[in-house]
Structure formats: C-alpha cells, structure tokens
Amino acid sequence: MITLTDFLIVSAALFCIGLYMIISKRNAIQILIGIELILNAAILNLVAFGKHDAVNNSGQIFALFAIVLAAATTAVALAIILNVYRKYKTIDPDKINNLKDQ
Amino acid sequence: MNNTLSHTDTTLIICTLAAVAFPLFAALVNFCLPVKSKVAGWVSALAILLACILSAKVFAGVWNAPQLHVQQVWFTIGNTKVYAGILLNNLSVLMLLLVSLIALPVHVYSTAYMKYDERYSRYFTYLSFFCFSMLALVVVDNLVLFYGFWELVGFSSYLLIGFWFTRDKAVQANKKAFIMNRIGDIGLLSAILILFLVFHTFDIDRLFGRNSIVAQSVLLTGHWTSANENNWMVDGISYQLPAVWQYVAFAGILLAVAAKSAQFPLHTWLPDAMEGPTSVSSLIHAATMVAAGVFLLGRVYPMFTPTELTILAVMGCFTAFMAATIALTQNDLKRVLAYSTISQLGFMVLGMGVGAYSSSLFHLATHAFFKCLLFLVAGIVIHEMQHVKKDNHLDFDPQDILLMGGLRKKLPLTFIVAIVAGLALIGLPLTSGYLSKDGILIQAFEWSDGKNTWFKIIPVTALITSWLTAFYVARLIFKVFFGDFRLQNIYPNLKLHMRDGGWQYKVPVVLLAICCLFPLFSFNPFSYETSWLFKGMDIARIAKFESTYHLIIPVLVNLVSLVVLYLAYAIYVKQNSSAFSQTGFFYRLSYNQWYIDKIYKKVFVKPVLGLGKTLFWFDKNIIDGFVHLLANMAGCVARFSAWTDKYIVDGFLHLLAAMVQSIGNFARKFQGGKVQYYLFSMLVIVLALFLFKILI
Incomplete structure (x- = not known):
C-alpha cells in the first residue's frame, strides 16, 4: 500500500534534488531542469493530496494546468537562455553579470 | 709697591x-x-x-x-x-x-x-x-707667573731637544726630558700651593725678599706658623699648618730643582737631551734651562732650615761626584760635556747647601760662559766630522772622541778657545772657573768645620770631584785635539778640508773665551771675594778672610789638578802608561752611567709600562666588557621588543585586518552578482529561521 507519506517523501526528495541543481549547477539548462524537478515535486504533491480532497479529481486537474503552465514557462525560459547564449556566448549564470546594453 | x-x-x-x-x-x-x-x-x-x-x-x-x-x-x-x-x-x-x-x-x-x-x-x-x-x-x-714660565722653559726645551723629530732617539730624549721635568713641576706646584696656604701671597718679594715672611715664620711645637707680628699682613691673622708641610714644600722645591737642574735622582734626561742640535745643548746647559733650578734655589733661599740645607748639600755633592765619575769614561763628545754640566750643577747646589749663596750664583754665571763655549766648540768639531763623513761617504759616529785626535792643527782657533774653556772648567788660576769653584770649595770646608766629622765627607768629595773634573776635561781635550787623527788611521785615504768656520763661528767663541777669563769678574785673579759679582750677591755672610782654607784649598786643588793633567797627558798623548783597565767594576759602573738608566728602566719604566698594559687590559676587557655587556643586554631587549612589535602588536593589527578582510570577502560574496549565490543564501536564511523557530 502506498501511503500519502511515501508520496510526500518522493516529492521532498525531488524538491531537494531540484533545489540542489538550481544552486550548484553551472549550466542554465541544468538549472532549468532543476526548476522543472521542483515544479514536478509540487505537482506530485497536488496529485497526492488530491486523493483526499472532497471534490473528485480536482487535484489532477490543477496538476494538468500546472504542467501546461510549466511547459509554457520552460519554453519562455529556453528562449531566454538561447538569447542569453547569443549575447554572452555562455550560459553559465555566474558569468552573466552584466545586464546593461552594450 | x-x-x-x-x-x-x-x-x-x-x-x-x-x-x-x-x-x-x-x-x-x-x-x-x-x-x-x-x-x-x-x-x-x-x-x-x-x-x-x-x-x-x-x-x-x-x-x-x-x-x-x-x-x-x-x-x-x-x-x-x-x-x-x-x-x-x-x-x-x-x-x-x-x-x-x-x-x-x-x-x-x-x-x-x-x-x-x-x-x-x-x-x-x-x-x-x-x-x-x-x-x-x-x-x-710672582710664584704663579714663575711657575708658568718655568713650564714654558720646559716646554720649549722639549721642542728643541726633539727638534730633529724624525730621529727616534731625539723623540725618546725629549719625551724623557719632558717627563722628568713634569715630576719636578709637580713638586714646584705643590710647594707654591703650600706656601700660599701658609702665607696667603704669591709675591716673591714678600715671601723671600728683604722682609721675608718665610724667613720670619716659625716652626714650633709641630706647627708651621707665619709670623703674626708683621704689620703689613693685611688681616693680621697668622696662618699655621702642621710642620710636616714645611718639609713637603721643601721636598717639592728639591724635586723641582733636581728635575730642572739635573740633580741626582732626576738627572738622566740631560745626557739624553744631547740629541737636540748642539747649539741648543749649549744654551740649555749654559743659561736657559738648567740655570732655572739654581735660580729657583736663589729665589727661595730664605725658606730652608739648616737640615734642609744639609740635604741640598748632600744631593749636590753626590750628583757632582757621580756625574764626574761617569764623565771619565764616556766616549761621546757631547755626553762628556753633559755629565760635566751635571757635575758643575751639583757644585752649585752644594754651594747653596753649604751657605755659599753668592759663590753658587757666581759659579752659575762663570759656568754659563765656559760651558756654552765648550758646547759651541763641540758643535764645530762635530760639524767638521760630519763634513768628513759626508764627503767620504763613510759611516761612523761623528761625536765619538775615539775617532778624533790631532785636530789642533786643523782647527787652531777652536783648539785655543777649547783650552781656555777647559781650564776654566777645571778651575785653574786666571780663569773665571777658578774664582767661583774655589769659592764653593773653601766655603764648603768652612761650613763643615764646626760640625760632626762626618760632614767632612762633603767638602772632601767635592775636592775629589774637582780633580776628577780636571781628568775628564784633560782626557776630552787630549783625545780630540792631540795625538794622531785616529779616523785617518782607520781610513787612510781620507779627504780632509777642515776649517774653523765662518765668522758666525769664530766671533761667538772668541767672545765667550774672553768672558771665561778672570778680568770680567774680578781684578784680582786669586781672590773670589774681590769679585764684584760675589759682593753683589752676598746677602748674609761676612767673608772670613782669615781662614786658612783660603790658602790651602786653592793650592791643593790646583797642584793636584796639575798632577792629574800631567797624568792624563801621559796616558792619552804620550801613551807612556797604559790606559785604565776597561773591564774592571769601576770602569763598567762609570761607562754604564752607574746603571741609573737601567735601574730606572727596570724599577720605573717597566712597572709603569706593565701597569699601563694591565690598565689597558682592564679597560679593554673589564670596562669595555661591561659596556659591551650593557650593549648586548640593550640589544637583547631591543630584539625582544622588535619581536614583540612584529609579532604581537603588528600580529594583532594584521589579525584585525585579516578578520576585516575575510568578513569583507565573506560579505562581498552576497553581492557578487551571482544569482545562484543569492538563492543559496536565501535558502540558508530561511532554513536558519526554521531551525531558530524549532529550537526556541
């Protein structure tokens, strides 16, 4: 029997992995992956808690919305990363420290 | 006044x-x-x-x-x-x-x-x-001025004796003269100070003049008191000191006289002073230097007590005898004359001691002329010998009388004046020396008359000394002027052209030779009492014309002197009798100048040098060592404080700086423009808040 706690543990693990990736990775795409992992942890939580909700499947629906939104943000982020790469010839966030127009 | x-x-x-x-x-x-x-x-x-x-x-x-x-x-x-x-x-x-x-x-x-x-x-x-x-x-x-000029005389003699200062011997000689004279100067200075303490004046006239307060002072009950009834003593107080100070003052004067006039314990500088130019020797020996001591005696004469006068007489007598015996065997022309000066000065001091005040000063005056002349003669001879040495490129001592001889034909004028001066020095009649020396001898005998038999030793020694004088003068003159020219015997091919020299040589010696004869001093060549100089100087004595000594002494002196002269003539010119043994004890004693220099070297010079070395060692090792120790200690303290400064004080500052720097560096990281870092710090803070909340 898989209980809610197990879901929460997996979710927490995902969150931590994501957080670690965001903090430690030197590559903007990997950071983006980390963000996605955190988002997925949150979605997993929504789905896990949705089982105990009074309204049926509301959690799953929210999760679907969230996934769509996540896809959208990811697309936007990727576009930004692409632009950043064009401008700075790097996607290491540490080295991108100059936002002003050149 | x-x-x-x-x-x-x-x-x-x-x-x-x-x-x-x-x-x-x-x-x-x-x-x-x-x-x-x-x-x-x-x-x-x-x-x-x-x-x-x-x-x-x-x-x-x-x-x-x-x-x-x-x-x-x-x-x-x-x-x-x-x-x-x-x-x-x-x-x-x-x-x-x-x-x-x-x-x-x-x-x-x-x-x-x-x-x-x-x-x-x-x-x-x-x-x-x-x-x-x-x-x-x-x-x-004034005694202070007197002392000043006394020092200046010593100082200028120092300059002149060491005039040829490139010669080591001259430097040694002038050092010796200077040191010996310093010893005397100390004596004179202390005597002056003691006199001032008792009489509160430096005035020579007041102290020793007609109303001499020194003569009126009394030595009573162990105290030396200046006479208080002198109405011209300003404050009317009499001063007194323990009597011993009178003797100390006398000893000081004695020391000063001994040093300046080359008397026995301090005479050794005078023969060495021959290293100066001969003309200087002549001045030193005649009038300017050695006369100062006898002059001092003449000035302070009223001060002496009878005992002290006896001490003076003994000192003068001993010096006269000793110097005469030394002069017998010396081979250096100037050295013979130097010892004869010491001997004659001994006569003068003896004269002072036996109360022959005027005869002593008379002898000073006559001696000045003939000794000056003898030295000028010696100068001419040495000068000519030096010419011979230079012309022939030889190496010998131009002052050695053993190398001279027969010079009377080559230097006729010099020979004649030397004879005059020599006869005056011996004290033969018709010369000035006869008048003054016989005066001293006669008065010495008169002085010893009323006394213990032992006192006879003094005049008898003086008498013997005057015969010795005759011998060494004769030896000197015979060796230099008679016989063969011994240098020519050694070097037969000698080129010689000796002359008496120019008028600068001739005029002075002739003038001095005239002054050595009796008419300058007395019209009666046989009686010193008729001399104007003797009369002028006579302060206390009434000459006793009736004394038998006036007949005996001159006759005795002159007869024996003539015998001695003949003896010397026989030995050195005719060479009839052999010369004296040159190995005997007395010969060696005389030749080595009574070993006095050697004794001084052993007894005074060496210990003083040793003391000097010890003090130098002490100074170097103890005093300097202590200073170095202090320096090292200070160095240690300095090094310690340097270390403290570097590591403790500076270390603390550096620590502060490093802390500030690290904190700055730490804080800077948060503003480094690194997105992830911002995120991380946010996470840490949030976590910290949570932990904080959980713990509290």
Missing part, C-alpha cells in the same frame, strides 16, 4: 719689559715666516741683541742699587688679590743679563750651524721662545 716711581725707574721697567718681549716678538714673527726662510735667524739674533743691550742697561741701573719692584693686581679671588709684576734685584738682573748675553753668541752661531736645516725658521722660533721664557722667568715677581 711704590706709587711714585721715579723717571729712571720707569725707564728701567720698560727696558726690562722690552728685553723680555723682543724674543717673544721674534718668535711670533718667525712663526709666520716660511719654514726655510733665512731671515728668521737674523730676526731672532737682532731680538736677542736688543734684549741684551736693554738688559745691560737694566743691569747697570739696578745692580747694587735698591731693588725695583712694580706690580699690579692681576686677578682677585674672594679677598685674595693676586699681583703680577716685575721684581728687579741683583739676582734677577744678573740672570737677565747672563741669559741674554749667553743667548746672543748662541744665536749668531746657530745662523751658521743650522744653515742647511729644513726647518730653519722653526728652529729660531723655538730658540727665541726659549729665551723669552727664561728671561721672563727671571724677572717675574
């Missing part, structure tokens, strides 16, 4: 001052001249000629006239006024005239003798300064 000086007195005083000042002026002028300037000699000679003329004028004015004494306040300390002035009495005018009269021929002679010297004008600077010191010494009326 007298406020109303008559016109003639003023003139005399001015003449005296000028006579003293001329040589000083000449010394100053010569000092400014170039070193080789030939003018210097004539400047000095002119100055001394003027001094001589003025002295003669002063002498004519003061001799046998009331004494002349002018003084002025020199300085005041508390209530004590110290006067400086001029005291002209028979003694000082005699010396004034004598010094300038002897110095004049020496100056003229020096112009020729020093002609080729590198430092011609320096020589005359020193010589004039020497004369100035001595002339001033004899006329001052």
Whole structure:
C-alpha cells in the first residue's frame, strides 16, 4: 500500500534534488531542469493530496494546468537562455553579470 | 709697591719689559715666516741683541742699587688679590743679563750651524721662545707667573731637544726630558700651593725678599706658623699648618730643582737631551734651562732650615761626584760635556747647601760662559766630522772622541778657545772657573768645620770631584785635539778640508773665551771675594778672610789638578802608561752611567709600562666588557621588543585586518552578482529561521 507519506517523501526528495541543481549547477539548462524537478515535486504533491480532497479529481486537474503552465514557462525560459547564449556566448549564470546594453 | 716711581725707574721697567718681549716678538714673527726662510735667524739674533743691550742697561741701573719692584693686581679671588709684576734685584738682573748675553753668541752661531736645516725658521722660533721664557722667568715677581714660565722653559726645551723629530732617539730624549721635568713641576706646584696656604701671597718679594715672611715664620711645637707680628699682613691673622708641610714644600722645591737642574735622582734626561742640535745643548746647559733650578734655589733661599740645607748639600755633592765619575769614561763628545754640566750643577747646589749663596750664583754665571763655549766648540768639531763623513761617504759616529785626535792643527782657533774653556772648567788660576769653584770649595770646608766629622765627607768629595773634573776635561781635550787623527788611521785615504768656520763661528767663541777669563769678574785673579759679582750677591755672610782654607784649598786643588793633567797627558798623548783597565767594576759602573738608566728602566719604566698594559687590559676587557655587556643586554631587549612589535602588536593589527578582510570577502560574496549565490543564501536564511523557530 502506498501511503500519502511515501508520496510526500518522493516529492521532498525531488524538491531537494531540484533545489540542489538550481544552486550548484553551472549550466542554465541544468538549472532549468532543476526548476522543472521542483515544479514536478509540487505537482506530485497536488496529485497526492488530491486523493483526499472532497471534490473528485480536482487535484489532477490543477496538476494538468500546472504542467501546461510549466511547459509554457520552460519554453519562455529556453528562449531566454538561447538569447542569453547569443549575447554572452555562455550560459553559465555566474558569468552573466552584466545586464546593461552594450 | 711704590706709587711714585721715579723717571729712571720707569725707564728701567720698560727696558726690562722690552728685553723680555723682543724674543717673544721674534718668535711670533718667525712663526709666520716660511719654514726655510733665512731671515728668521737674523730676526731672532737682532731680538736677542736688543734684549741684551736693554738688559745691560737694566743691569747697570739696578745692580747694587735698591731693588725695583712694580706690580699690579692681576686677578682677585674672594679677598685674595693676586699681583703680577716685575721684581728687579741683583739676582734677577744678573740672570737677565747672563741669559741674554749667553743667548746672543748662541744665536749668531746657530745662523751658521743650522744653515742647511729644513726647518730653519722653526728652529729660531723655538730658540727665541726659549729665551723669552727664561728671561721672563727671571724677572717675574710672582710664584704663579714663575711657575708658568718655568713650564714654558720646559716646554720649549722639549721642542728643541726633539727638534730633529724624525730621529727616534731625539723623540725618546725629549719625551724623557719632558717627563722628568713634569715630576719636578709637580713638586714646584705643590710647594707654591703650600706656601700660599701658609702665607696667603704669591709675591716673591714678600715671601723671600728683604722682609721675608718665610724667613720670619716659625716652626714650633709641630706647627708651621707665619709670623703674626708683621704689620703689613693685611688681616693680621697668622696662618699655621702642621710642620710636616714645611718639609713637603721643601721636598717639592728639591724635586723641582733636581728635575730642572739635573740633580741626582732626576738627572738622566740631560745626557739624553744631547740629541737636540748642539747649539741648543749649549744654551740649555749654559743659561736657559738648567740655570732655572739654581735660580729657583736663589729665589727661595730664605725658606730652608739648616737640615734642609744639609740635604741640598748632600744631593749636590753626590750628583757632582757621580756625574764626574761617569764623565771619565764616556766616549761621546757631547755626553762628556753633559755629565760635566751635571757635575758643575751639583757644585752649585752644594754651594747653596753649604751657605755659599753668592759663590753658587757666581759659579752659575762663570759656568754659563765656559760651558756654552765648550758646547759651541763641540758643535764645530762635530760639524767638521760630519763634513768628513759626508764627503767620504763613510759611516761612523761623528761625536765619538775615539775617532778624533790631532785636530789642533786643523782647527787652531777652536783648539785655543777649547783650552781656555777647559781650564776654566777645571778651575785653574786666571780663569773665571777658578774664582767661583774655589769659592764653593773653601766655603764648603768652612761650613763643615764646626760640625760632626762626618760632614767632612762633603767638602772632601767635592775636592775629589774637582780633580776628577780636571781628568775628564784633560782626557776630552787630549783625545780630540792631540795625538794622531785616529779616523785617518782607520781610513787612510781620507779627504780632509777642515776649517774653523765662518765668522758666525769664530766671533761667538772668541767672545765667550774672553768672558771665561778672570778680568770680567774680578781684578784680582786669586781672590773670589774681590769679585764684584760675589759682593753683589752676598746677602748674609761676612767673608772670613782669615781662614786658612783660603790658602790651602786653592793650592791643593790646583797642584793636584796639575798632577792629574800631567797624568792624563801621559796616558792619552804620550801613551807612556797604559790606559785604565776597561773591564774592571769601576770602569763598567762609570761607562754604564752607574746603571741609573737601567735601574730606572727596570724599577720605573717597566712597572709603569706593565701597569699601563694591565690598565689597558682592564679597560679593554673589564670596562669595555661591561659596556659591551650593557650593549648586548640593550640589544637583547631591543630584539625582544622588535619581536614583540612584529609579532604581537603588528600580529594583532594584521589579525584585525585579516578578520576585516575575510568578513569583507565573506560579505562581498552576497553581492557578487551571482544569482545562484543569492538563492543559496536565501535558502540558508530561511532554513536558519526554521531551525531558530524549532529550537526556541
């Protein structure tokens, strides 16, 4: 029997992995992956808690919305990363420290 | 003293001052001249000629006239006024005239003798300064000034003895003379201070003059008291010291006389002083240097008690005898003369000791002439020998009488004057030496008459000494002027052209030779009492004409002297009898100058040098060691504080700086523009808040 706690543990693990990736990775795409992992942890939580909700499947629906939104943000982020790469010839966030127009 | 000086007195005083000042002026002028300037000699000679003329004028004015004494306040300390002035009495005018009269021929002679010297004008600077010191010494009326000029005489003799300072021996000799004289100076200084303590004046006239307060002082009940009934004693108080100070003062005077006039314990500088130019020796021996000691005795004469006079007599007698025995065997021409000077000075001190005050000063005057002459003769001989040495490129000692001989044909004038001077030194009749020396001998015998038999030793020794004198003078003259020229025997191919020299040599020696004869001093060649000089000096004694000694002594002296002369003639000219054994104890004793130099070297010089070395060691190792220890300790402290400064003080500052830097670096990271870092720090803070919340 898989209980809610197990879901929460997996979710927490995902969150931590994501957080670690965001903090430690030197590559903007990997950071983006980390963000996605955190988002997925949150979605997993929504789905896990949705089982105990009074309204049926509301959690799953929210999760679907969230996934769509996540896809959208990811697309936007990727576009930004692409632009950043064009401008700075790097996607290491540490080295991108100059936002002003050149 | 007298406020109303008559016109003639003023003139005399001015003449005296000028006579003293001329040589000083000449010394100053010569000092400014170039070193080789030939003018210097004539400047000095002119100055001394003027001094001589003025002295003669002063002498004519003061001799046998009331004494002349002018003084002025020199300085005041508390209530004590110290006067400086001029005291002209028979003694000082005699010396004034004598010094300038002897110095004049020496100056003229020096112009020729020093002609080729590198430092011609320096020589005359020193010589004039020497004369100035001595002339001033004899006329001052004050013991402080007297002491000052006494020192100057010593100092200028030091300069002159060491004139050829490139010779090591000359340097040694002048050092020796200077040190010996310092010993005497200490004595004189302490005597002056003691006299001042008792009598509260430095005035020579007051102390030793007609109303001598020294003579009136009393030695009673273990105290030396200045006479208090003297109404001219300003505060009317009498001062007294323990009696021992009187003896200390006497010992000081004795020491001063012994050093300056080369008496027994301190005589060794005089023979060594021969290293100076011969003309200087002649001046030192005749009038300017050694005479100062006897002059001092003459000045302070009233001070001596009978016991002290006996000590003086013993010292003079012993010196006279010892020096005469040494002179018998010396082979250095000048050294023989030096010891004969010491011997004659011994006679003078002996004369002072036995109360023959005037004879002693008389002998000083006559001795000045003939000894000066003998040295000038020696100078000519040595000069000619040096020429021989230089012309033939030989190496021998030009002063060695063993190499001379037969010079009477080559230097006829020199020979004649040497004979005159030699006879005067022996004291044969018709010479001045006869008058003065026999005076001393006769009075010595008279003095010993009323005393213990032991006192006879003194006049008898003096008598023997005068025979010894005859022998060494004869030996000297025979060796130098008679026989064969021994140098020529050694080097047969010698080129010789000896002459008596120019007029600068001839005139002085002839003049001095005339002064060695009796008419200058007395019209009766056989009686010293008729001498004007003796009469002028006689302060206390009434000459006893009836004494049998007046007949016996001169006859005895002269007969034996003639025998001795013949003996010397037989030994050294005819070579009939063999010369004395040169190995005996007495010969060695005499040849080595009684070993006095050696004893001094062992007893004084070596311990002093040892002491010096010990002190040097002590200074180097203990004193310097202590200083070095202190330095090291200070160094250690310094190093420690440097370490502390570097590591503790600076370390603390560096620590602070490092902390600030690290904190800054730490804080900077948050603002580094690194997105992830911002995120991380946010996470940490949030986590910290959570932990904080959980824990509290």
